[in-house]
Amino acid sequence: MILRVLQQYETFKEKNFNELTLKHNQVLTLIGDLKNKLAVTEIGKSFENKEIFKIKIGHGTKKILLWSQMHGNEPVGTMVIFDLLNFFMADDEFNQLRENLLESCTFYFIPMLNPDGAELFIRRNAQGIDLNRDALKLTASESKILDKITTEFMPDFAFNLHDQETYYAPENSSKSTVISLLSPAFDYEKNIDEKRAKSMLLISDIFSFLKKIIPEQVAKYNDSFMPNAFGDNIQKKGISTVLFEAGYISGDNHRQTVRKFYFTSILYAFHSISTENYNNFQLFDYQQIPMNLKLKFCDILLKNVTVKISNKSYLTDIAINKNLLNTEKFTDLVEDYIIWDIGDLDNLLSFKIIDMKGKTIEIEKNMLQRLKKADFLYKYIEM
Ligand SMILES: [Zn+2]
Incomplete structure (x- = not known):
């Protein structure tokens, strides 16, 4: 019924x-x-x-x-x-x-x-x-x-x-x-x-x-x-x-x-x-x-991405979360993106997974850290 x-x-x-x-x-x-x-x-x-x-x-x-x-x-x-x-x-x-x-x-x-x-x-x-x-x-x-x-x-x-x-x-x-x-x-x-x-x-x-x-x-x-x-x-x-x-x-x-x-x-x-x-x-x-x-999921998971910082490169995974707006003026709720985690993320689930194999992301020194803004996303990925 x-x-x-x-x-x-x-x-x-x-x-x-x-x-x-x-x-x-x-x-x-x-x-x-x-x-x-x-x-x-x-x-x-x-x-x-x-x-x-x-x-x-x-x-x-x-x-x-x-x-x-x-x-x-x-x-x-x-x-x-x-x-x-x-x-x-x-x-x-x-x-x-x-x-x-x-x-x-x-x-x-x-x-x-x-x-x-x-x-x-x-x-x-x-x-x-x-x-x-x-x-x-x-x-x-x-x-x-x-x-x-x-x-x-x-x-x-x-x-x-x-x-x-x-x-x-x-x-x-x-x-x-x-x-x-x-x-x-x-x-x-x-x-x-x-x-x-x-x-x-x-x-x-x-x-x-x-x-x-x-x-x-x-x-x-x-x-x-x-x-x-x-x-x-x-x-x-x-x-x-x-x-x-x-x-x-x-x-x-x-x-x-x-x-x-x-x-x-x-x-x-x-x-x-x-x-x-x-x-x-x-x-x-x-x-x-x-x-x-709690925290079993992230919003976006970049798998196998090559990161380049200060001319050194390495392969890793990066988890990104949406930072939700808290004002009344928003349309799609997302204000910006923040870095949630970096490293071995094989056990993290994600609402969206992007395979970055063969792709390199260049990030400024000290900017690839938890809770920093993931502004590099806009440059490398169509959001
Ligand atoms: Zn509540």
């Missing part, structure tokens, strides 16, 4: 959102339209006085809270929240499914928790605070809002929606991670109580569904306890918590293909909660999910 929804995804996709540069005014426009149709409440304002909203749907006993974009430069979860709302408001062959979900569950959606960060396309808020390290001090008004809603609503499940960096891959996979999941720990010992176990079973169910449609592209995050992170603290309150991370597919710079799978994962999670299908899984299944490994 959820697979059929995936096939019809374009019907539900919020067409006003299609770039990572999603801004608060775009959300405001849609919220304006939704106000007549759904229970929309303003639940507070950001440091820069931008409104933050909660949208409530459904009337079931199973309570689910979702919030997105607590990191301003991670908008895919916000797009997906509006896709999900479109799904719930539609009238089609999936009426039975949505009726079941709305009868059994009550959903609170908080899209774009960090509108000031979104405005600047930065991770942190206008005070320079990482909201996901502010769960204890609650210095930011955005953090207070999330804390208050969580305490008042006391959901059965909390979904914390993020986007991860592009360079991850599941262990033992040569493909990039598209979706990664985590049941955060609530203490350093990584103990598993009944509520945390429930989130692990839910993730196992989501994984078993996703691995059929995006094999080798689903992973789980490391569960090291972070004492001041929201997910860890909400899990600690006895709420089954799931961290969702939208990953990356080569060439999908605005993550619109990833978005489709992200939407499907969350809808599947709702279905699993509503039917309690997750009870068919065991903790062992969670342990079997491959780990999400």
Whole structure:
């Protein structure tokens, strides 16, 4: 059933959102339209006085809270929240499914928790605070809002929606991670109580569904306890918590293909909660999910390149990464390129591999070093 929804995804996709540069005014426009149709409440304002909203749907006993974009430069979860709302408001062959979900569950959606960060396309808020390290001090008004809603609503499940960096891959996979999941720990010992176990079973169910449609592209995050992170603290309150991370597919710079799978994962999670299908899984299944490994990929790998520095030549590999712009003026997101690594890179995966056999690149002394700009690329390679 959820697979059929995936096939019809374009019907539900919020067409006003299609770039990572999603801004608060775009959300405001849609919220304006939704106000007549759904229970929309303003639940507070950001440091820069931008409104933050909660949208409530459904009337079931199973309570689910979702919030997105607590990191301003991670908008895919916000797009997906509006896709999900479109799904719930539609009238089609999936009426039975949505009726079941709305009868059994009550959903609170908080899209774009960090509108000031979104405005600047930065991770942190206008005070320079990482909201996901502010769960204890609650210095930011955005953090207070999330804390208050969580305490008042006391959901059965909390979904914390993020986007991860592009360079991850599941262990033992040569493909990039598209979706990664985590049941955060609530203490350093990584103990598993009944509520945390429930989130692990839910993730196992989501994984078993996703691995059929995006094999080798689903992973789980490391569960090291972070004492001041929201997910860890909400899990600690006895709420089954799931961290969702939208990953990356080569060439999908605005993550619109990833978005489709992200939407499907969350809808599947709702279905699993509503039917309690997750009870068919065991903790062992969670342990079997491959780990999400960082920095397995680079953007461009120059293989077997002859480098010439100060009249000396040698053969090596060079890895290059894109340096993404963080202003609102960008078109294709890439500002420039930086050198990521040099040397034996046989174990590094790359979104693009260029065989440079027989070609020589002349580089100024001291310029072929990690994190220096790879300006030589423009001279030697058509970008
Ligand atoms: Zn994040």
